[in-house]
Amino acid sequence: MDGFLNLHKPAGLTSHDCVARVRRSLKLKRVGHGGTLDPAATGVLPIALGRATRLLQFLRQDKAYRAIARFGLTTTTDDLEGEILAQTPAAHLTRDQIEALLPKFLGTIQQVPPAYSAIQIGGQRLYDLARAGVAVDVPVRTVEVYQIDLLDWRPGDFPEAELAIACGAGTYIRSIARDLGNLLGTGGTLANLIRTQSHGFDLADSLTLEDLAAQAEAGIFEPIPAAIALAHLPALTLAPPDALRWTQGQPIATDPVTDLDAPLRVHDSCNKFLGIGKFRATQQGICLVPWVVLAGQMD
Structure with a gap:
């Protein structure tokens, strides 16, 4: 079985856990995922099946999220999974204050990833170093945020902003929630995260693990063909002799259609x-x- 699965990851499972569940449901050894989601996050987790694992690097890299940022609170992990570092009511915040700051997070921005993240420094994951109490200077990253909108504002002692964010690869939504809180002077952390789009897959078309298991049991599961998942790439058709030579590793002299x-x-x-x-x-x-x-x- 070769192709892709648009999985709706549930809360409480790691991306690796989801891969293991897919392996069991489909009785397939070669399974991989693109775009890791934190255990508490839900939403689109692209899964590659069989030889399509070799194609993960060619999927689209843009992503979109619905996120809830909570203000007046900071944690070790920049989300509600971590230990509370500071907690001070921020009932004075207003919707207008949030909207005025959102443009600062639009476009090409500099971002410090959370201390608890999968980034490697010296061959070790940041979350492993953080759990071991090792102090590390987390390197600043340049990331792209294409769109950020305020969907809802929930006032209170610890008010919340629901945000729609479209961004490029490597963007940490936890960092946006933290940095927005820092700009407001109240602190902030990520309270909830749903990935609505990833690598060309949409939440509306995703399958839950339960859906997958049921379809696999009934023998009706059909993976998304690689050519559809990679439809954003330009295409070239080869005549039979050239197609055979190309699959045998031979270069084909032809006019270029890409850089x-x-x-x-x-x-x-x-x-x-x-x-x-x-x-x-x-x-x-x-x-x-x-x-x-x-x-x-592969068709």
């Missing part, structure tokens, strides 16, 4: 998906060379 070294989908004349190729300068001139070959067996 050099950019990924594109390669199909044969029957529209079978052969894999991912790229154009490179060779001794024969500009040629289409294999990047990931799937031997024409």
Whole structure:
């Protein structure tokens, strides 16, 4: 079985836990995921099945979330899973104050990831270092936030803002909640997170683990074909002789349809998906060379 699964991850499971559950339901060894979600978060978790695990790197990288930031509270993990560091009522905050600051988080921004995150420093995960009490200077990251909107404002001693955020890979929503609270002078932490889009998959089309298990038991589960999951990439169709040569690892001299070294989908004349190729300068001139070959067996 090869292809993708748009999984609706439940709260309380790690992304690795979800992979293990998918393996059991589908009786499949080769399963991987894209875009790790924290255990408390829910929503879209893209899952690759079989040889499609080799294609995870080519999926779209944009993501979207619905997040609830709570103010007047800071924690060790920048969400409600951590220990409380400070707690001071912030009933004076208003919706207008939140909306005035949101543009500061739009576009290309600098962000310090949470101390409890999967980023590696010196070969060790930050969350392992944090749990061991090792003080580490977390490196600043440059990330992209395409859109950030205030969906709802809930006043109170510890008011909450519900946000819709569309962003690029590597963006930490926990950091946005923390930094927004810091700008307000009240502190802030992430109270809830749902990923509504990831790598081209949408929450509305996702399957729960229970849905998957039921479909697998009934023998009706169908993975999302790789060519559909990678539809954002440009495509090139090869005639039969060239298609065979390409799947055997040979470069094909043809006019480029993308920039050099950019990924594109390669199909044969029957529209079978052969894999991912790229154009490179060779001794024969500009040629289409294999990047990931799937031997024409994935539709």
